[in-house]
Amino acid sequence: MKKLKAAIIGCGQIAQVTHIPNYQVMEDAEILGVCDTSLDTARTAAKKFEIEHYYDSHKKMLEDLQPDAVIICVPNKFHCQITLDALEAGCHVFCEKPPAITVEEAEQMAAKAEETGKLLSYGFHFRASGHTGFLKDRIAKGKMGEIYHTEVKWHRRRGIPGWGCFTSKEIQGGGPLIDIGAHMLDCALYLLDYPEISYVCASSSSRIGKTSKAGLMGEWNPERFTVEDGIFGYIQFSDSTSLSLQSSFAINQEEKDIRSVKLFGSKEGASLFPLKIYGEEEGQLVNLEFPFFEMRDWHMDLDTNFVHACLGKEELLVTARQGAYVQKIICGLYESAETGKPVIF
Ligand SMILES: NC(=O)c1ccc[n+]([C@@H]2O[C@H](COP(=O)([O-])OP(=O)(O)OC[C@H]3O[C@@H](n4cnc5c(N)ncnc54)[C@H](O)[C@@H]3O)[C@@H](O)[C@H]2O)c1
Incomplete structure (x- = not known):
């Protein structure tokens, strides 16, 4: 072999x-x-x-x-x-x-x-999940109808990494967006098949990272915290559909960790991770869950x-061109958060 x-x-x-x-x-x-x-x-x-x-x-x-x-x-x-x-x-x-x-x-x-x-x-690696593949096929078959809005989230209550260079803008290029939100964004864009971008806008904060030290993933140095600890963005595609994104290393929420991609279609909605589908059958609203989906190691x-x-x-x-498309949105969101203005594509 x-x-x-x-x-x-x-x-x-x-x-x-x-x-x-x-x-x-x-x-x-x-x-x-x-x-x-x-x-x-x-x-x-x-x-x-x-x-x-x-x-x-x-x-x-x-x-x-x-x-x-x-x-x-x-x-x-x-x-x-x-x-x-x-x-x-x-x-x-x-x-x-x-x-x-x-x-x-x-x-x-x-x-x-x-x-x-x-x-x-x-x-x-979230791309390799069977849930993602299943949903991709379902979208291609037209079962969800037209997906008009997508919501992407990865929030950690206090998950600022205490090792490596994850709090250095110079070395990592940013914080939660480029590090963890990027996974959810990549997954959503793959499902949406890389629509043409019209504009992006975002706001970000580093209020917690620059002051607090109470962490669940080690201790960081607030004085050397040069990335955002949270970012909140919006992407408008040329076909008038849209995507909202939120990602944080630290945010004052109840849950320790939320990671999700939600798709809102004209016939069905869906959320990942885990996969659930929300639709209508014979005049009734129905939810589909997949408890027997094999949980594999996506890495x-x-x-x-x-x-x-x-x-x-x-x-x-995962191809190089798809990666470059994701990078374009990440950089557009960072530019908008920095300038306070939308970035037009
Ligand atoms: N896919 C995922 O879920 C996932 C998870 C964690 C990290 N990552 C990515 O993996 C990368 C590394 O993250 P990590 O957590 O392993 O960081 P790390 O800090 O633990 O390890 C990085 C290593 O690279 C070495 N290094 C630095 N510059 C080098 C160079 N020029 N040549 C050779 N070695 C060099 C450092 O000495 C260090 O040992 C980052 O890009 C991060 O975003 C991905």
Whole structure:
């Protein structure tokens, strides 16, 4: 059996908790080496997962090991350059989400993938959920009618990450929108099939992040908190349908965590996660629930899809151009929140 020879760039939390273990149980993939700018981190990860080669430079690793594919798990600021380097070196690339920090970067990455003929995918793992796939088919069959409004939310009561660089605008490009809201946004846009954008507008706040320290995901430094802690946006599409988005690392709500995509159609409504459908049958209002839907590991399923797509066995689920579209909305919402004005497309 042909095995995909992969290498990991960035050996932090998502690499060690998700991607390395996932690749190590796949029959048609293997990890040749790992790299991290901290050689200590790379060495420790290599030892822990019994991987032979480790480096502190991705360029040196690409030159020495010539992998078929790389999995990029570094802070957002470095996604673009490392992706370009890996594509140039002839690798397929799975880059963690979001694609990058700016639209120009995300478009440059997609263009480079097209130029080199290599695959470029992003870690939007909610896409791999069976619930999302089921709903996508139902929409394509016309069962929901015309979807005229979509509502996207990911709110954490106090979920400001106390590790990594998630509170640094310079390194991550933003806070909850680019980090967690992006997953729900990606999922909704996939379901809506990437409608043409007319304008976006948003407001944001950093009032809690800059003052409080009472957290449920570790302690952060309010003095170095340079991202939004909450953002509230609206996207108007050219066909007069719309999408509202809310996302926060910290908000004074009852629940610890709310993540959802809600679609309002002329025949049916639906909400994810979990999947529920709201419709009408024979003059009665009905709700559909799916208690027997198999709960799978969506990170694993997305990793498997990427490996199979690289080996030519499956179509890639998350494409570079879709990533660039999501990036365009993220950056538009940030620009509007900063200027206090709508951003017209
Ligand atoms: N899909 C998901 O659900 C999910 C979850 C968490 C994180 N992420 C994404 O994964 C990425 C990494 O997040 P994390 O939580 O693992 O962060 P982390 O801080 O735990 O790890 C990042 C690692 O990258 C290393 N690094 C930094 N610059 C590098 C470079 N130029 N070359 C090689 N290594 C470098 C750091 O030393 C660190 O070890 C981010 O883009 C984040 O948005 C995705």
